[in-house]
Amino acid sequence: MTTTSPTRHRARAERPLSAEAAALATGPAAHPLHPDHTPTGQLAFGAFFQGVNSSTIWRLPASGDQVAWDSFEALVRTAERGKFAAFFLGEGLRLREHRGVPFELDVAGRPDAQTLLAALAGVTERIGLVATQNTTYNDPVDLARRLQTLDLLSGGRAGWNIVTTDNAWTGENFRRGGYLDHADRYLHAEAFVQVAGQYWRGERIAHDGAHYTVRAQGELPRSAQGSPVLFQAGASPDGQDFAARTADVIFSPHGTLEAAAHFRRSIVERTVAAGRDPAGVKILPGAEIILAATEAEAEEKVRWVRDQQVGPEQAIALLEQYWGRDLSAFDPDGPLPDVPPEVAESGVTRGAGFQFAKAEELTRTWREEATQKGQSILEFARAKAGARRGTFTGSYDTVADRLEEFARLGAIDGLNITPWLIPSGLDDIVDELIPRLQERGVYPSDYAGSTLRENLGLPAV
Ligand SMILES: Cc1cc2nc3c(=O)[nH]c(=O)nc-3n(C[C@H](O)[C@H](O)[C@H](O)COP(=O)(O)O)c2cc1C
Structure with a gap:
């Protein structure tokens, strides 16, 4: 060696x-x-x-x-x-x-x-x-x-x-x-x-x-x-x-x-x-x-990367995994769905993060979080996309x-x-x-x- x-x-x-x-x-x-x-x-x-x-x-x-x-x-x-x-x-x-x-x-x-x-x-x-x-x-x-x-x-x-x-x-x-x-x-x-x-x-x-x-x-x-x-x-x-x-x-x-x-x-x-x-x-x-x-350019780039990674369809699809139901009628630029999830445990399609979470609790917490931050479905999904990774x-x-x-x-x-x-x-x-x-x-x-x-x-x- x-x-x-x-x-x-x-x-x-x-x-x-x-x-x-x-x-x-x-x-x-x-x-x-x-x-x-x-x-x-x-x-x-x-x-x-x-x-x-x-x-x-x-x-x-x-x-x-x-x-x-x-x-x-x-x-x-x-x-x-x-x-x-x-x-x-x-x-x-x-x-x-x-x-x-x-x-x-x-x-x-x-x-x-x-x-x-x-x-x-x-x-x-x-x-x-x-x-x-x-x-x-x-x-x-x-x-x-x-x-x-x-x-x-x-x-x-x-x-x-x-x-x-x-x-x-x-x-x-x-x-x-x-x-x-x-x-x-x-x-x-x-x-x-x-x-x-x-x-x-x-x-x-x-x-x-x-x-x-x-x-x-x-x-x-x-x-x-x-x-x-x-x-x-x-x-x-x-x-x-x-x-x-x-x-x-x-x-x-x-x-x-x-x-x-x-x-x-x-x-x-x-x-x-x-x-x-x-x-x-x-x-x-x-x-x-x-x-x-520079810091300012990096912030701008992060926003651009997130926009590219998560579009309106991906945002709805992300939430659908955790709600376990069709959410296509919801506006990606509007607030998080105010309907209950149809599953007891959240799905695993994306594999990461919230798998097996209690859907009722998770979706409620997410709604509260998005309301508090004033985020739309799209903004919330983009923020989550970054948060789930190091x-x-x-x-x-x-x-x-x-x-x-x-x-x-x-x-x-x-x-x-x-x-x-x-x-x-x-x-x-x-x-x-x-x-x-x-x-x-x-x-x-x-x-x-x-x-x-x-x-x-x-x-x-
Ligand atoms: C950083 C990371 C990368 C992973 N990559 C893969 C992968 O490429 N393919 C796969 O089948 N599972 C992958 N897994 C999932 C593991 O196979 C494992 O099933 C999962 O983390 C659950 O095990 P745990 O309960 O001990 O965390 C990955 C897990 C981690 C934490």
Whole structure:
């Protein structure tokens, strides 16, 4: 394994922490959040290509094609120019539906992650290639073999984002296994990862568990990084415990400083309880970054991005998921619907945030909130679109200062960035933000090594 130390810029004297960060710190600068956690003060970036979703703007002339090779190649090359640790693909094993038809842009489809990453391995040299792959509907040896192949082909750059997938409609797409209870999904996942690990270590596998019966023999050589890096996404207490026992990196949904600090503490405690070194579990929240040269321009840009992301139809569709009924008669420029929801629990078409919320309570709270803020349906939906993501907006300098603070507090180890435009959405991050983070000494000036494990600062396996 090659290990070269990247040069770190130390041009600036350290600024004092903001009042917000200082209030969150409960310990000295070496351990601000937890006595068992020492911030590295370094950030690693991943580029998260979700494919179909409600945050990428596909309708602009500058948007690429969601399945065309050129889009992926351009995006991954920009990420590698910016020394991103990883290029990351999401997964959905069945199209989301809304009132009986594919939801909004889902109909466009999303290419298979492993096939695509194998092709991208051929046009890149250092960047990690991470496939989101589900443990409920795959088979462990089959998936382990494909991931190990990617790891070998890429010279030790493969990662696996382990997800359990939280919705019944995906279960309906699979005859065997089907939809599992929440706790069962994580037990299933744990057995899955255990078998995959045995396969990667070349062991003879005789696994007879509640979830799998496997007779197999690991057959491929170890990769340059030993085995694929294990990412995990799913932030419930069960999900956190699972990550603390098995994951190298957590793809978390906590993008504010306060939420990220609490999540770090929770993960450190669970990691220590699992008998692992907390330094071996990195946290990279998903994030959207909207930048401009000045604050005023950035504010204007945020408004424009939200307008592009959420039009009148999307606003009505968003509310319909939570009301569980047809709201097409309501004016998007008028107040929130004053009718009760038709469901007990809110729907999950968009997957994020409010799933399984009690619909009656949620819709009442939303109506009150919108009335109080004087928001129309459209304005409310646009505000919610931003609030549901970890969003960093502002001038290049403000966002760099903010991220420096996240790094120094040790709240996060980096970000998984979803560009709102494909393929040019990483350009200003690479050209304007990253140089400022390098000046502040919190972002590497080069790759630390040739494997994903090295570039994330993870111990060898
Ligand atoms: C940041 C993040 C990204 C996720 N990405 C995916 C994905 O691409 N595909 C998928 O099937 N599930 C994805 N999930 C959902 C997880 O599979 C999981 O089902 C869900 O978070 C519920 O688990 P939990 O109750 O432990 O949070 C993601 C979850 C998080 C938090």
